[in-house]
Amino acid sequence: MERTEIIISGDTAGIEWRAPVFRFKGSDATAPSVYMQAALHANELPGVAVAHFLLEKLRAAEAAGTIRGDITVIPQANPIGLAQSHFGEMEGRFDLGTRTNFNRDFPLVALAERETLIADLDRRSAVDRLKRTLLHTALGHDLVLDLHCDDESLQYAYIDDAFWPEAADLAAALDMQAVFLSDGESTAFEEAVGHAFKHQGEEKLKTVPGRLSVTVELRGRRDVYAGMAARDADGLWAFLAGRGIVADPALTARAYTGPAVPLDNIEMVKAPTPGTILFHRDIGETVRAGDILATLITRPGEADGTITVAARHDGLIATRSSARYARRGDDLMKIAGHEATRRDRKPGTLED
Template identity: 70%
Template sequence: MNISELIIPGDTPGIEWRLPVLHFAGTSATAPKVYIQAALHANELPGTALIHYLCEHLREAEAEGAILGDITIVPQANPIGAAQSHFGEMQGRFDLASRTNFNRDFPLVTLAERDSLLADLDGQTAVNRLKRTLLHMALGAELVLDLHCDDESIQYAYIDEAFWPEASDLASALAMEAVFLSDGESSAFEEAVGHAFKRQGKETLAQVPGRLAVTVELRGRRDVYPDMAKADAHGLWRFLAARGVVRDEAARLADFTGPAVPLDNIEMVRAVEPGTVLFHKDIGDTVEAGDLLATLITRPGFADGSVDIRASGAGLVATRSSDRFVRRGGDLMKIACGKPTRLDRKPGTLED
């Protein structure tokens, strides 16, 4: 394993950020190259734990000559976000300086324009320099995995339709309970990679065989446990074996049997009033139209002081908020449904 370090100069005197980058050299020129990063949202740590145990597998494989494709890993991709705390709590998702989501505003370039990402970096802010550097590294690979997690959540992923159903092997390997088929119309890291992969020539490709850009949602933010991380690391190892990145003849993958639904089929359940949240359904539950999802206590102690939130259609409860007080319009749940839930969704991400 080769270890290098990226240095990102800070935006104020005396500050710089350092990112360890781990590299495992492959022995086959034809094997796929892989890029994996975790904790771009710095407070989402299941991916960092997964990488810790995955590297144990990879070091053993390296000693046995079983790594076929180059593998580049950034275990903690956002030291800037990791250093930003507010009243003792790491923020991680939004840059306190710009108020921008760390996983938005990645440059959209074609694959041929990859090297332009590193041009004139001296004039870029630390966050923009970080984003450009990460994206440049990722575009040197064919398989790109961005490891995230949700709040309270099942295991699922955002996968551009251009990589589906070929990417069902990853869904199977990581025992995902659902896949959200994205439209590739945002500036998130994974979709910026997909944007380039689909634009390798003059035409925009509808399908990109042999390539993958994916956001993996490794359950919820509190799901950071040794057994989970080891199981996920083993699952990712089996995916790498199935794609010919590592050699493991014993690795086998079953067919993925979970739902794969477009983003138009995701019901975003939001609070109609502010109040205390009492959930009646948990992640992983299936619901029918009209089922009681949550009760909001809006005026405690009053006879008319609560509001019921019900499902508009049938589906699988994929995520749930961990907060038990919600503002008006705040997110409560995502439900993966079998048909579109709204006709006015704008292309792009489901949340900021």
């Protein structure tokens, strides 16, 4: 194993950030290579725990000589966000200096333009340097996994149509309860990688066999437990074995049996008015159109001081807000349905 560091100097004097990078050299030059990173949103820590347990397994595999493909793991990919707290709370998702989402504004380049990402790097801001370095590193691999989590959530993933259904092996290995088939049109990390993989010539490829770029949502932000992380590390190990990146003949592939839902089929349940949230339904439950999802206490103590929020479509509750007070327009739930929930959704991510 080779351990190096990404070192990002600050935009003011006397500051720098370091992100450890762990690399394992494979024994078979024809085997796929894989890149994994966790905590690009620095306050999303389930992936950090999973990477920790996976790296234990990879060190043992290296000692046993069973690593066939090159593997790169960055278990805490955003030291800038990790250092940013506001009133005692780690922000993690948005850079306090620019108010930009750490998982947006990645450059969209063709795969052949990979080296342009790090040209004149010293002239760029610290956050831009970090983003470009991570993307440049990832594009040197065949398979790219970006480990995130949601708020309160099932285990699911965002996977571009170009990589589905080939990526069903990852969904099965991690026992995902849903897959969201994304449009590949935003500047999020996973979609920037997918953009490069699909632009390897003059025409945009509709499918890219042997490649993968995926955002894995490892349940909710509070789902950071040793047993859970170890099981997910076992799932990633099974995926690596199935793709021939590590050797483990004892493992047998499983089939993915959950739903694969286009983003147009995701109902974003929003608070129509401010209020204290009383949820009636939980993640993992299947609901029908008209079912009451939550009550909002809009005017406490008043006889008519509540309103109800109902499902507009049948589907599976995939995520739920951990907040118990909503501002007008706040997201309350994501429901994965069987039909398009709206026709005017713009391609790209569901949330900022």
